Amino acid sequence: MNYATRLIHSGKDRDPYTGASSIPIYQASTFHQADPEHLGHYDYARSGNPTREALEQAIASLEGGARGLAFASGMAATSSVLMLFSPGDHLVVGQDIYGGTFRALTTLFRQWKLEVTFVDSTDPTSVRKAVMPATRALFVETPANPLLAITDLRAMVEIAREYKLLAITDNTFMTPYFQRPIELGFDIVVHSATKFLGGHSDLIAGLAVTREAEVGHRLKVVQNTFGAILGPQDSWLLMRGIKTLGVRMEAQQRTAGVLAQWLVNRPEVKRVYYPGLTRHPGHDTHQAQASGAGAVLSFELQDVATALKLLKGVKLPLMAVSLGGVESILSYPATMSHAAMPKAERLARGISDSLVRLSVGLEAPEDLMADMAAALKKS
């Protein structure tokens, strides 16, 4: 089935009892059992809920994996995946990984003796060098936040196969609409579904998809035991969001491309980071593993004062953390997503105080350009 159609008709999208065009919201914590000796498919909603299950089947199908699991947040999904490992296990992790994942690895999981080496995953050689006998997995993100650095997914799979590691990636920025890492051989894909999948800045959710049923079963045990599940209301709303994922991603990407080119030509802008620009580092690699450039771009203004002027002066984009919604969001990595990183480390990675990140929404590109131009013009 073509991808645009799969987005609308994946999973159980019709209710078998009534024919309802939308899956019912099963706001139930427990399920009556017909036979005390043989429990039915659903017993307690932490273990399984029909609404959440419909979402889980949908995302598994969209990512091309064996099993999908829904969690209360992107971090709940990632943390549940990290619980697959044991004390003493070692992970090789991309240094540009999402800040929340970085925090979980360096605080919570460190105290449980999960060892981590952070490497520049855009360079497969340094990834390979970091592999040790205790290494059990690779965890990368591409394009990475906020400089949209590109990691070669096929090269990661090759290293993972060679050393029998689980290959894990965070596919939040691209979504399966543009990039399907499992089809390239990745074992686990995680999402902050709060972003493009949900798409309306109105829910918090996480998803994980496994390539193999066996890994899926192990993660299901974690989901049920740890219990950071997604509730039925949010599961339903997320499925509603996924129905327009294709049209949203196409429109947001189109506008992002227009804005990236416009920013390149602005005198106030020093540099634009967007995988759709041919000069973007890793552009060719990205083209080879994804079918689109996405809708997130970052750009560096000439100086901090200009960056702050833009951030304070815009009227259309929200100044906020998060991304992926129908509303454009402008963020300031220095005080938002990367505030926890030591300044010297942050500057060394190119995340300067004059860098801003733009998540492009569904507004008309003309309106966004006029708004930013007006903000930049203010004295």
Next chain:
Amino acid sequence: MTQKISTLLAQAGNRYDAKTGAISAPIYQTASFGHPALGQTTGFDYSRTSNPTRLILEETLAKADGGHRGFAFASGMAAIDTVLHLFQKGDRLVVTEDLYGGTFRLFEKVFRPYGIEAIYVDTSDLAVVRGALKLPGVKAVFVESPTNPLLKIADIRAIAAAARELGILTIVDNTFLTPVFQRPLVQGADMVVYSATKYLAGHNDVVAGMVVTGNSELSERIGFFQNAIGGVLGPQDSWLTLRGLKTLPLRVRKQQENACGIADWLISHAHVRRVYFPGLANHPGRQIQDREGSGYGGMISFEVDEASRIPTILAGVKIFTFAESLGGVESLITYPAVQTHADMVVSVRERLGINDRLLRLSIGIEDMGELIEDLKGVL
């Protein structure tokens, strides 16, 4: 309206909650509001009169339609019912003859016994409309364009001008085209009504109706009836409709693109006798639509050569769902003679062309090629 409609709708409800900065408008699930002191009000007293979540939806659609005020109701029929309370015993309305069956039923079974009479005419024939407007007692003209299910186009601008000269109100049911493709208030109509269940909410998961008024006098009267009759939309459904509006331009443009391709394909099919779609070059209303609107919508009706094919088609479609309603992201197929227009007298229905060989398609946002394959399989 300075902003493009895509910008206005993507940002709907944003920047409403100054206290928290929430991007998504809060769902005010409250019946009543506390008063600061005797004789004082926050602007909200009781949710039947006004509710903040419903108000955001109402204001958003009023802006999109270029109108004065918006009003949200529990269904499209509740919206039209409220509008018809503007009239009194002895008043007559000139009404589109092949209109939605539910509206027909409301006129005939509910309002005729109260002495309010509908005079049915072909509103795609301007001379006929002009003649009917001069009949004694006519207080309003109620137009559906395109009509349901035969998609006839009325010249709304010319009808509104003729009505205005005679002091007659023009009311347009804009359900099929939405403000993205047609803005009747800008063309001179006095009021617009919607089944918001359809394209406005857009996901086949809400039942809702809306009215937008063109001037303050009508706003006051409709506001009075909305509160007095009380067929209002609840906060949950108001919020979900608002969420739908954010992707309205994307959805309807994709639906239209799909509909154009499917209409072209149907024309050349051996078992299809006739195709009704305003975007076809030979459609009698095409010129008016090109001049007055900015699109043709996503509805198609077609007549097959033999009625005996109908059961096979309805049972055999795999992507299309055999269901009433329209305007959602999922494609639906409807059999007007037994579903939407069952309340119409058979002889009238046959004369209008709504015969037992006619099928109606509501095109969704799936892949066009697969929708055609689905039809190919059953035709």
